[in-house]
Amino acid sequence: MGLNTLLDKLGDMLEPEASKKKNYRKKLKKLLKDLKHKENKLKEKLASTEDELKRNRLEKELEIVHTQRKKGIKVLDETKPDYSDQSPDEPPE
Amino acid sequence: MLRRILLPTILLILGFGFWMSPDFKTISAGVAIFLFGMLSLEEGFRAFTGGALERLLRHTTSSTYHSLGFGIISTTIMQSSSLVSVITISFLSAGLITLAAGIGIIFGANLGTTTGAWLVAGFGLKVNIASYAMPMLVFGVIMMFQPSKQLKGAGYILSGLGFLFLGIHYMKEGFDAFSGNIDLSQFSVSGYPGLFLFALIGIIATVVMQSSHATLVLIITALSVNQISYENALALAIGSNVGTTITAIIGAMSANEAGKRLASAHLIFNLVTGIIAIALIYQLMEFIDWFAKQVDIADDDYSLKLAVFHTIFNLIGVLVMLPFIGKLVTTLERVIPEKVPEVDQPKYLSDLSADYPGTAVEALRNETIRIFDAALRVIINGLGFRKEDVMSDADIEQVASSQSRIHQLDIDAVYERRIKGIYSAIIAFISTTTFSRHDEHSARIHWLRDASMNIVESVKDTKHLQKNLVRYVGPGNKDMKAAYNQIRMKIAYIIREIDDLRNAEGGVIDMTSLEALKQIVNEDREKFNNSLSDLIGRGAISPIMGSSLMNDSGYAINIMSSLIQAAETLYVARDSDLTQTVHDILDDYHDLDNVNTKNPVPQDETLNTEHADGLEHSAR
Numbered sequence: 001m002g003l004n005t006l007l008d009k010l011g012d013m014l015e016p017e018a019s020k021k022k023n024y025r026k027k028l029k030k031l032l033k034d035l036k037h038k039e040n041k042l043k044e045k046l047a048s049t050e051d052e053l054k055r056n057r058l059e060k061e062l063e064i065v066h067t068q069r070k071k072g073i074k075v076l077d078e079t080k081p082d083y084s085d086q087s088p089d090e091p092p093e
Numbered sequence: 094m095l096r097r098i099l100l101p102t103i104l105l106i107l108g109f110g111f112w113m114s115p116d117f118k119t120i121s122a123g124v125a126i127f128l129f130g131m132l133s134l135e136e137g138f139r140a141f142t143g144g145a146l147e148r149l150l151r152h153t154t155s156s157t158y159h160s161l162g163f164g165i166i167s168t169t170i171m172q173s174s175s176l177v178s179v180i181t182i183s184f185l186s187a188g189l190i191t192l193a194a195g196i197g198i199i200f201g202a203n204l205g206t207t208t209g210a211w212l213v214a215g216f217g218l219k220v221n222i223a224s225y226a227m228p229m230l231v232f233g234v235i236m237m238f239q240p241s242k243q244l245k246g247a248g249y250i251l252s253g254l255g256f257l258f259l260g261i262h263y264m265k266e267g268f269d270a271f272s273g274n275i276d277l278s279q280f281s282v283s284g285y286p287g288l289f290l291f292a293l294i295g296i297i298a299t300v301v302m303q304s305s306h307a308t309l310v311l312i313i314t315a316l317s318v319n320q321i322s323y324e325n326a327l328a329l330a331i332g333s334n335v336g337t338t339i340t341a342i343i344g345a346m347s348a349n350e351a352g353k354r355l356a357s358a359h360l361i362f363n364l365v366t367g368i369i370a371i372a373l374i375y376q377l378m379e380f381i382d383w384f385a386k387q388v389d390i391a392d393d394d395y396s397l398k399l400a401v402f403h404t405i406f407n408l409i410g411v412l413v414m415l416p417f418i419g420k421l422v423t424t425l426e427r428v429i430p431e432k433v434p435e436v437d438q439p440k441y442l443s444d445l446s447a448d449y450p451g452t453a454v455e456a457l458r459n460e461t462i463r464i465f466d467a468a469l470r471v472i473i474n475g476l477g478f479r480k481e482d483v484m485s486d487a488d489i490e491q492v493a494s495s496q497s498r499i500h501q502l503d504i505d506a507v508y509e510r511r512i513k514g515i516y517s518a519i520i521a522f523i524s525t526t527t528f529s530r531h532d533e534h535s536a537r538i539h540w541l542r543d544a545s546m547n548i549v550e551s552v553k554d555t556k557h558l559q560k561n562l563v564r565y566v567g568p569g570n571k572d573m574k575a576a577y578n579q580i581r582m583k584i585a586y587i588i589r590e591i592d593d594l595r596n597a598e599g600g601v602i603d604m605t606s607l608e609a610l611k612q613i614v615n616e617d618r619e620k621f622n623n624s625l626s627d628l629i630g631r632g633a634i635s636p637i638m639g640s641s642l643m644n645d646s647g648y649a650i651n652i653m654s655s656l657i658q659a660a661e662t663l664y665v666a667r668d669s670d671l672t673q674t675v676h677d678i679l680d681d682y683h684d685l686d687n688v689n690t691k692n693p694v695p696q697d698e699t700l701n702t703e704h705a706d707g708l709e710h711s712a713r
Contacts, residue, residue, distance in 0.1 A: 024682070031678055034671055038605075051486075053586055054593075060609035068675050075682055 021079055028076050035069040120267030127260025128347045131179060133233075134253030135348070138187040140246025147189050154194035157418055161411070164201020174206035175340035178359055179257060182344050182352040193422050195355045199341075200362060200411050203334075207404040226262070230255030261340070288328040288371050291321070295332020300339045308333035309399060316395045326395065327374060327402055331367045334407070338363050350432060354425040361421065366410025377405065437467070437511050439518040450534035453526055457541045460519055461548070462663055467511040468548045469588055472652065475502045475555040476581040477566060483585045484592050493578045498567035504556040512552065519545050544662035547655040554655070558648040561641050572633040576624070576642055580649045583617050587653045591660045602664035604672035607657050614653045621646050 042065060046058045111118040141147060154160040168177045178199055185195045233252025236244050299308045312329045315321045321329070338360045345356030370377065381401050384390075390397045414421070440463065441456040473483045477499025482492045523542050562581060565573040590610055594602045625646070629639040667673050 024678075028678055031671075031674055035675075038671060054590075057590060057606065057609045057613060060612050061603075061605045064605050064608050064612075064672075068672070072675070072678075075679070079682070 021081065025076060025079055028072060028079070032069060032072045032076065035065055035072060039065045039069060116267045118267075119263050123260045123263030123265075123267055124343060125260070126256050126263060127343060130253045130256030130258075130260055131183065131344050131347045132253075133249050133256060134180065134183045135186050137246045137249030137251075137253055138183050138189060140242055140249065141189075150184060150189050150194075154190050154197065157193065157197045157415065160194045160197025161201040161204075161415075164198035164203075165205040166201075167198075168202040168205025169208045174202040175261075175337060176254075176257065177202040177205070178338075178341040178356075179344035182341060182348050182355050183253075185355050186348040186352040188351075192351060192354055192358075192425065193418055195351075196358045196362075196418050196421060199355065199359045200414065203362065203366070203407045204404070204411055206337075207400065207407055211400045211404070226255045226258030230259070283322070285371075287322075287325055288374060291325040291328035292332035292335070292367060292371060295329040295334075296336035297332075298329070299333040299336025308336070309403075312399065313396050323395070324374060324378065326399070327378065328371065330399055330403060331370045331406065334403070335360075335363045335367045350429050354429050357425055357429065358421055362410060362414055365414060366406060369409055369413060370406040373409075377402065380405070435510060436514040437463075439463075439515050439522075442518050442522045450526075453522075454534050454537045454541070457519060457522065457538060458663060460515055460522075461541050461545050461659075464512050464515050464519070464545060464548050465659055465663060467515075468552050469592070469656075471502070471504060471507050471511065471552050472555045472584065472656075473588060474507075475504055475559045476562065476584060478581070478585055483589050489582050489585050489589070493582055496566065499563055501563050502559065504552065504559060508549075508552055508556075512549065516545055516549055540662045544659040547659045551652045551655040551659075554648040554652045558645050558652070561645050565638075565641075570634060570638065572628055573638055573642070576628065576634075577645070579621070580646060584649055584652055587614065587656060591656060595660070595664050600664060601666045602660060604661065604665045604670045607661050607665065608672065610657050611654070614650060614657070617653075618646070618650050 039062065042058060042062045046055060046062060049055050049058060107121060111121070152159075153163045164177060164181075168174050171177060181190070181195050181198045181202070184190045185192065190198075229251045233248045233250070233255055236248025237252060239245055239248065295308060295312075298311060309330065312321075312326050312333075315329075316323065316326045338356070341356045341359045345353045348356070381398055382392075384401055384405075385392070385394075385398055390401070439460050441459040470480060473480055477496060478489070478492060481487070482489060520542070523538055526538060558580070562577050565577045566581070567574070587610060590606075591602075594606050625639060625642055628634045628642075629636060634642070665673070
């Protein structure tokens with residue numbers, strides 16, 4: 001076990017709230033990545049779809065995913081730690 | 094194909110027959126009126142199911158001897174075994190009595206009918222209940238118009254009886270042309286061949302004259318002028334006893350399997366009795382002569398001697414057949430099985446799978462998918478489309494506009510056949526599962542139950558919607574037709590989308606896609622309400638039409654929402670679905686303490702609700 005990992009674990013034990021938030025942000029970032037990927041896929045599908053009714057549904061899906069992503073970014077922003085809280089491996093956003 | 098041409102062929106043959114022979118027309122009309130009487134009688138007795146009549150019948154037919162006594166007494170009073178047998182068939186068809194009780198009554202009726210011969214021969218008294226037919230019809234119809242269920246039922250019974258007699262009257266009229274030609278002397282044959290021949294003539298004569306009493310009169314006349322021998326006269330009486338079952342057989346044509354079983358029992362009883370009587374004819378003749386001497390009946394008083402014979406051979410029949418009633422019931426139930434409608438049964442649910450939560454959930458899901466598929470089919474057909482119109486790339490609008498009318502689908506019948514059996518099994522299965530310690534499974538089972546309820550609701554809503562759909566998607570108001578076409582196309586579109594989505598990703602649907610569909614349904618509702626106001630405003634449709642449209646658009650919204658909701662439970666993989674993760678992450682966000690909340694997201698707001706107002710949100 002490296003020194004950094006050990007320090008992280010120690011930090012988690014000493015500051016459980018900060019650790020919870022850190023994990024949450026990690027998950028959120030992964031989700032935002034997935035949403036971005038989904039949005040791109042939907043855009044591709046929309047470009048190749050001619051059926052008007054299907055396009056309507058895809059546009060709505062795209063709108064939903066986009067809104068989800070925007071809100072996710074907002075939440076990520078709100079959970080941004082103060083510089084004083086920030087762990088060394090997490091760069092400022 | 095054969096079924097399709099069968100009815101027109103029968104109608105054509107009958108039509109040709111009516112054109113060729115007026116007698117045939119009268120006989121057929123008689124049979125038709127008679128059968129109508131039977132239907133009316135059955136309808137009438139059905140009104141008394143569960144009431145005083147059923148209690149009375151249960152009491153009077155509680156044992157074989159009770160039923161036998163009931164048959165004897167009722168036939169003696171009514172002086173018509175045919176009438177008692179057709180009423181008994183109606184009782185049985187309406188489910189008021191059991192087959193064994195019905196057989197007991199029929200046996201009794203065979204004995205009771207012999208009192209007629211005694212009354213005629215002994216006292217010259219002839220009870221003719223048929224003379225009450227016309228008043229029965231009049232009183233019956235008046236009573237049928239009354240609001241009370243009991244009076245209405247009694248009205249159906251009375252008019253049913255009236256029609257029975259009217260039918261018999263027409264049958265007799267029609268056969269009159271044939272009965273005039275019966276000259277018994279030309280058939281005079283001695284020995285057993287003669288007995289069988291005369292029994293056959295007796296059967297035919299009774300069928301033709303629709304009355305065993307009339308045959309008896311014919312026999313007595315023929316005997317008095319020595320047209321036939323005494324033994325042949327007895328054979329005629331035996332034949333007439335068999336022939337009298339024709340009324341019950343005609344009556345059973347309109348009855349259900351239970352009624353047919355009883356008519357068969359009647360025929361079997363009379364046939365067996367007839368065969369025994371023919372086999373023992375010489376012994377019976379000796380016995381009757383001896384008996385006649387004991388009670389001072391003159392040698393040439395054939396009316397009374399026939400009455401004695403009639404009673405004795407029916408008594409023998411009853412004594413011989415009585416111990417076999419149970420056997421007769423089982424045989425008839427086997428030979429004439431009840432037609433159980435073909436009902437789809439569950440495939441995946443079994444007692445074993447209820448023991449394992451994982452298997453149980455999977456089995457339930459598979460079974461729910463089966464009713465979902467069946468429901469989609471019912472809805473598509475109920476909307477006047479075919480499966481291939483909707484579950485393909487076909488232009489639904491073109492299909493809808495090419496239809497000048499749509500046909501009514503018996504949704505209740507299809508529901509009974511394709512969905513109810515499985516749905517009931519699902520509900521029964523869920524009630525047997527107790528996974529208190531498996532929360533995740535319990536929740537899934539709960540959702541699956543909701544999904545199957547949604548599916549059934551959507552079918553019921555389709556049934557309601559179909560009434561006006563059939564009415565307005567036809568010639569008439571063009572705006573109404575266009576509006577109803579819009580409604581059914583919207584539903585068809587949602588079904589097509591759900592089907593496409595589940596087929597595209599190997600049976601898994603993205604929750605976002607369903608959220609998008611919910612938004613579309615909401616938008617449709619708004620658009621529809623606006624166009625409805627416009628239609629009423631410019632007087633294109635009447636306010637009554639408008640209210641129908643309003644209600645039916647409500648049904649349409651319910652159908653679409655229920656289907657989307659069911660699809661969500663059945664096809665969204667909650668463990669890996671992205672939208673589900675979005676919901677979960679937002680829930681976690683509210684659990685975080687000390688969040689830097691510059692602009693906090695409200696607790697009740699999820700990440701994608703701002704577009705999905707109106708519909709119940711799906712996040713669980």
